[in-house]
Amino acid sequence: MKIYKGKKFKIKKYDSIEKIYCCAYKDFSEKELKDNSIEINCLDSDGKEIIMDWKEMKLNYEKQCIWGFIDEENVINIWVKKGFKASFETLLYFFGHEIGHRIEFEKQNVKGYKNNANIHFKEERRADKFAELCILVYQFAKEVFDDL
Secondary structure (H helix, E strand, O other): OOOOOOOOOEEEEEOOHHHHHHHHOOOOOHHHHHHOOOEEEEEOOOOOEEEEEHHHHHHHHHHHOEEEEEOOOOEEEEEEOOOOOOOHHHHHHHHHHHHHOOOOHHHHOOOOHHHOHHHHHHHHHHHHHHHHHHHHHHHHHHHHHHHO
């Protein structure tokens, strides 16, 4: 059964957070990140713009243990911290979130949303709803499957 009728999704794995970050944000080089010579505008958990240097940003990613993005070609780019044993639910959440960016959002034709903090924050929360749905569906399916 095929539900999604758009482009097929692919996965690309990265072995370092620097490599995937430079792929997502082409303005930065790995050397700049390693030299900690840049400041990064980002959003806190309340959607407020803050500035971090790369060391702070990298620490946040390492605490998460998993980070990625979906590109314009529907390639889901993913980095997982070495040694991190991601649970099935963690991976479902991650992939649900990234695929969620493609559902309906592409129809809105919003260009450059990463440069607009308000739109970016709303889009990230919207994608989280798809991730939460994935977890809920998994929990229901597991409950029924376990009873069979």
